[in-house]
Amino acid sequence: MESFSNKRKVLEAKPLSFGERIYLPAILKGLSITLKHFFRKSVTVRYPEQKREFSENFRGMHSLKRDEEGRERCTACGLCALSCPAEAITMISAERKPGEEKLYREEKYAAVYEINMLRCIFCGLCEEACPKEAIYLDGDIVPADYLRKDFIYGKDKLVEAPLNQ
Amino acid sequence: MGTTDILVKFALIVVIFLISLLIAMYSTYAERKIAAFMQDRVGPNRAGPFGILQPLADGAKMFMKEEIIPANSNKFLFIVGPSLAIMTACIGSAVIPWGQTLVIGGHPIDLQVTDINVGVLYIFGVVSLGVYGIMIGGWASNNKYSLLGAIRAASQNISYEIAMGLSIIALLMTTGTLSLGKIAADQHGFWSHGWFTWNVFKQPLGFLIFIVCAFAETNRAPFDLPECETELVGGYHTEYSSMKLGFYLFAEYINMFVSSAVMATLYFGGYNFPGMHYLADAGVAQNWITIIGVIALFAKIFFFIFFFMWVRWTLPRFRYDQLMDLGWKSLIPLAIANIVITGVVMNYFIK
Numbered sequence: 001m002e003s004f005s006n007k008r009k010v011l012e013a014k015p016l017s018f019g020e021r022i023y024l025p026a027i028l029k030g031l032s033i034t035l036k037h038f039f040r041k042s043v044t045v046r047y048p049e050q051k052r053e054f055s056e057n058f059r060g061m062h063s064l065k066r067d068e069e070g071r072e073r074c075t076a077c078g079l080c081a082l083s084c085p086a087e088a089i090t091m092i093s094a095e096r097k098p099g100e101e102k103l104y105r106e107e108k109y110a111a112v113y114e115i116n117m118l119r120c121i122f123c124g125l126c127e128e129a130c131p132k133e134a135i136y137l138d139g140d141i142v143p144a145d146y147l148r149k150d151f152i153y154g155k156d157k158l159v160e161a162p163l164n165q
Numbered sequence: 166m167g168t169t170d171i172l173v174k175f176a177l178i179v180v181i182f183l184i185s186l187l188i189a190m191y192s193t194y195a196e197r198k199i200a201a202f203m204q205d206r207v208g209p210n211r212a213g214p215f216g217i218l219q220p221l222a223d224g225a226k227m228f229m230k231e232e233i234i235p236a237n238s239n240k241f242l243f244i245v246g247p248s249l250a251i252m253t254a255c256i257g258s259a260v261i262p263w264g265q266t267l268v269i270g271g272h273p274i275d276l277q278v279t280d281i282n283v284g285v286l287y288i289f290g291v292v293s294l295g296v297y298g299i300m301i302g303g304w305a306s307n308n309k310y311s312l313l314g315a316i317r318a319a320s321q322n323i324s325y326e327i328a329m330g331l332s333i334i335a336l337l338m339t340t341g342t343l344s345l346g347k348i349a350a351d352q353h354g355f356w357s358h359g360w361f362t363w364n365v366f367k368q369p370l371g372f373l374i375f376i377v378c379a380f381a382e383t384n385r386a387p388f389d390l391p392e393c394e395t396e397l398v399g400g401y402h403t404e405y406s407s408m409k410l411g412f413y414l415f416a417e418y419i420n421m422f423v424s425s426a427v428m429a430t431l432y433f434g435g436y437n438f439p440g441m442h443y444l445a446d447a448g449v450a451q452n453w454i455t456i457i458g459v460i461a462l463f464a465k466i467f468f469f470i471f472f473f474m475w476v477r478w479t480l481p482r483f484r485y486d487q488l489m490d491l492g493w494k495s496l497i498p499l500a501i502a503n504i505v506i507t508g509v510v511m512n513y514f515i516k
Binding site for chain 1: 199201202203204205206207210475476478479480
């Protein structure tokens with residue numbers, strides 16, 4: 001049959017020549033290839049000691065931001081929790097008491113803010129949803145742990161360090 | 166034989182036993198490192214500097230693991246299997262000449278446990294016993310995969326022993342002796358009477374056949390069909406756990422060490438190294454030459470162990486019919502032809 005593309009290639013199963021049948025040249029060739037790789041530099045990144053550079057839009061662990069005066073930006077509006085497709089975020093809001101103006105920017109703040117890192121898919125929808133620019137996924141890789149309960153990160157791990165420190 | 170002689174022999178046996186265990190231990194580490202390097206990786210590097218303590222960690226893990234004996238297995242034979250495998254692996258080293266005679270305080274110490282005049286036959290006997298460990302273990306597990314692995318091991322070992330024996334016959338025609346001590350001593354130096362003294366230069370084809378058969382006898386890749394995990398789960402040691410599995414793996418590495426030693430002794434001059442004459446003529450003490458010889462032998466052994474691993478991480482596994490084809494249709498006729506050629510050359514060209 002004529003081929004339409006003229007790209008048809010006829011393959012014939014030729015009987016092996018003597019050199020091919022004794023295998024040894026092919027084996028020696030293979031051995032030389034593996035020996036070449038034996039002396040090649042390994043491509044491994046030795047992870048905990050050595051880290052690969054992240055790209056600029058890498059999404060890692062979340063951090064809750066503070067404003068320029070060191071007050072927490074989050075106002076516990078719940079939009080992040082609402083936007084989260086994995087339902088990883090929960091929060092309990094509280095009203096700011098007089099005298100706490102240095103701590104929280106708005107009258108309402110998150111008393112408890114928890115992210116379950118096992119549920120989180122690092123999609124970044126929470127940072128897109130946030131009207132206060134309070135949450136960003138600009139951290140490192142979330143470290144491994146032994147217990148499920150230790151993957152629920154509270155404010156102690158999420159909130160940025162205060163400015164004066 | 167006096168008491169000191171017996172004590173010296175006993176010490177030698179213990180030392181050789183410990184060395185073979187140590188080498189087997191570090192072969193597991195070397196295997197993983199070499200595999201890693203050939204695949205552009207790093208390999209084990211967590212336990213100690215460069216992962217040097219990895220074999221100890223592996224050993225500790227093996228001992229700590231739960232020991233499972235399947236309910237429907239033959240419990241006695243299930244334990245006998247790995248014991249036999251490791252025992253036959255260890256006793257093979259008894260006839261290897263590890264070096265010339267050391268003289269300590271006017272007392273000569275032969276660095277060979279026993280120089281029996283049928284040393285080569287002894288090696289063959291031990292090697293063919295080795296398959297019983299695999300057979301018994303595979304059969305006693307009462308598992309079809311184990312049984313298939315055991316049957317494969319048995320038929321493979323029997324097939325390749327024939328070619329191995331035939332390749333040795335051609336070697337024995339040139340050496341004229343079965344004693345390993347004498348074979349090693351005959352390869353003294355490197356060059357004499359216009360030709361190399363090492364047997365590999367007298368029997369290149371025989372050596373090729375021998376090394377292929379050695380790969381098959383030790384169940385190493387590309388002939389590792391008895392334990393081939395893509396078809397038989399784990400082969401004959403599917404049901405084994407804990408240190409009994411460890412003994413099977415250990416036996417494989419000790420076998421590798423012993424067969425490397427046998428190859429070095431039979432074909433690569435054993436403890437002989439080029440330039441022995443010059444050292445002796447220059448007045449270097451005989452003990453030093455002996456020690457250098459032992460180091461040379463171990464260098465050859467390590468090269469062969471490296472070669473075993475190098476081949477393992479290069480070649481894919483044979484199919485079962487290809488394995489049998491190679492053994493029966495290629496290696497045995499080649500070995501017979503080698504015997505004929507050797508006979509003709511010895512009769513008509515070298516008087």
